[in-house]
Amino acid sequence: xxxxxxxxxxxxxxxxxxxxxxxxxxxxxxxxxxxxxxxxxxxxxxxxxxxxxxxxxxxxxxxxxxxxxxxxxxxxxxxxxxxxxxxxxxxxxxxxxxxxxxxxxxxxxxxxxxxxxxxxxxxxxxxxxxxxxxxxxxxxxxxxxxxxxxxxxxxxxxxxxxxxxxxxxxxxxxxxxxxxxxxxxxxxxxxxxxxxxxxxxxxxxxxxxxxxxxxxxxxxxxxxxxxxxxxxxxxxxxxxxxxxxxxxxxxxxxxxxxxxxxxxxxxxxxxxxxxx
Amino acid sequence: xxxxxxxxxxxxxxxxxxxxxxxxxxxxxxxxxxxxxxxxxxxxxxxxxxxxxxxxxxxxxxxxxxxxxxxxxxxxxxxxxxxxxxxxxxxxxxxxxxxxxxxxxxxxxxxxxxxxxxxxxxxxxxxxxxxxxxxxxxxxxxxxxxxxxxxxxxxxxxxxxxxxxxxxxxxxxxxxxxxxxxxxxxxxxxxxxxxxxxxxxxxxxxxxxxxxxxxxxxxxxxxxxxxxxxxxxxxxxxxxxxxxxxxxxxxxxxxxxxxxxxxxxxxxxxxxxxxxxxxxx
Numbered sequence: 001x002x003x004x005x006x007x008x009x010x011x012x013x014x015x016x017x018x019x020x021x022x023x024x025x026x027x028x029x030x031x032x033x034x035x036x037x038x039x040x041x042x043x044x045x046x047x048x049x050x051x052x053x054x055x056x057x058x059x060x061x062x063x064x065x066x067x068x069x070x071x072x073x074x075x076x077x078x079x080x081x082x083x084x085x086x087x088x089x090x091x092x093x094x095x096x097x098x099x100x101x102x103x104x105x106x107x108x109x110x111x112x113x114x115x116x117x118x119x120x121x122x123x124x125x126x127x128x129x130x131x132x133x134x135x136x137x138x139x140x141x142x143x144x145x146x147x148x149x150x151x152x153x154x155x156x157x158x159x160x161x162x163x164x165x166x167x168x169x170x171x172x173x174x175x176x177x178x179x180x181x182x183x184x185x186x187x188x189x190x191x192x193x194x195x196x197x198x199x200x201x202x203x204x205x206x207x208x209x210x211x212x213x214x215x216x217x218x219x220x221x222x223x224x225x226x227x228x229x230x231x232x233x234x235x236x237x238x239x240x241x242x243x244x245x246x247x248x249x250x251x252x253x254x255x256x257x258x259x260x261x262x263x264x265x266x267x268x269x270x271x272x273x274x275x276x
Numbered sequence: 277x278x279x280x281x282x283x284x285x286x287x288x289x290x291x292x293x294x295x296x297x298x299x300x301x302x303x304x305x306x307x308x309x310x311x312x313x314x315x316x317x318x319x320x321x322x323x324x325x326x327x328x329x330x331x332x333x334x335x336x337x338x339x340x341x342x343x344x345x346x347x348x349x350x351x352x353x354x355x356x357x358x359x360x361x362x363x364x365x366x367x368x369x370x371x372x373x374x375x376x377x378x379x380x381x382x383x384x385x386x387x388x389x390x391x392x393x394x395x396x397x398x399x400x401x402x403x404x405x406x407x408x409x410x411x412x413x414x415x416x417x418x419x420x421x422x423x424x425x426x427x428x429x430x431x432x433x434x435x436x437x438x439x440x441x442x443x444x445x446x447x448x449x450x451x452x453x454x455x456x457x458x459x460x461x462x463x464x465x466x467x468x469x470x471x472x473x474x475x476x477x478x479x480x481x482x483x484x485x486x487x488x489x490x491x492x493x494x495x496x497x498x499x500x501x502x503x504x505x506x507x508x509x510x511x512x513x514x515x516x517x518x519x520x521x522x523x524x525x526x527x528x529x530x531x532x533x534x535x536x537x538x539x540x541x542x543x544x545x546x547x548x549x550x551x552x553x554x555x556x557x
Contacts (some may be wrong), residue, residue, distance in 0.1 A: 273432035
């Protein structure tokens, strides 16, 4: 309370007006842009619907929005089941990538010989298309969500590793002197200093990673799974069930939206100083 | 000009909780023939020494010298954070073999953790050392008060000015009541006005607590303005070429330049630098 009064005293009245004006303009524009987005999507779907009806396009070729939107409702259970499976696969692969990439990055950056020895290997593995490993993994583990999760893992592992390495590498040596003078042990140094200090880097790796993971999970389920939206779409394709394929596509987009939104929440929790 | 703090003022102040619980008087630092060589063989770089140091408990000693003369290296050797290549270092009569923990360090950059508020940055000492939370919090509050940081407790470093960040950094170095404070150009990145104020605040805090301070600086004004003794170092590999005792009353005034006693000391250091070829006019 006292804070806000003191700040209004400090800022000039004109400035205060301008900033509140800006704020309402922002709110207006945020609401406005959502309205415009909803409106334009509605118009697009309406036009699509109209053309499909007018030219009598068969549903097995290009389904009408009303057809596949209806499938989202009628097949809600099935789609939800597969969306959940996709989410689980995505989360497993992504979490595994973080759990391995972050400590490995610390190990590599703190041991000079490892850094020189492993860097070329990492670069090579990073540029290699990850889906080619799919068939090999299928032979090793059989078709199932685990193989899809492993492909997701491979897709987001390297961006996280590389960014975490640059994060740990950028820590000021004198900060580590200070932590040593405090008598910090290895774990305390990692947990209280190195990890949070490298977090902005790690997080930007995670942001790239999640995009790759979302892309990868559907492809992985095409080739190597027996559940998930990718598998459902592939199965629907076998039955020429075009409306279900389109419904799956929309469900996949929604899953991506949820994960992207989740990342912004995680960012706020992990890096509170960036938002306050 | 104010006179030296009298013994009974000292005694009265050491009773306050900032001076801490009994044990912590300043440490003594002795070094003999201290050298540092980085690398080995062909690439070996002789960074420092040999130098001798004899710093009494509670003394404020500055090391002044040109860039790259090994001032910062001295600090790392004295704290045991870097192993020395030759000679000996003793803190309170104990030979150094590993980093000492009875120490607070302040560098030129604040080196605060972005993800912790000012208070949490200071309380990192408590967390890592496993000290009593309430006592440390009381000491931290006291230091925030003395250092003009009241109200900044819950701000992140990014929300503080350069001077405030450095003040938080000083609080972090003192909160655990160490016997020795090592400062490596702590005010080097600050503007002149902030620097003068923070110099005074540090002096007042030191008068209260009488930690042993080893203060590394480029600035003749800071060295003379703060120290009991100034050690002047030569160019790399640095050796101590002159020791100057600063007999000026404390606390020392802000605008030192106007006092002839101060100018005399500053002049001596300039002359030494000129003789060493640090300055060419």
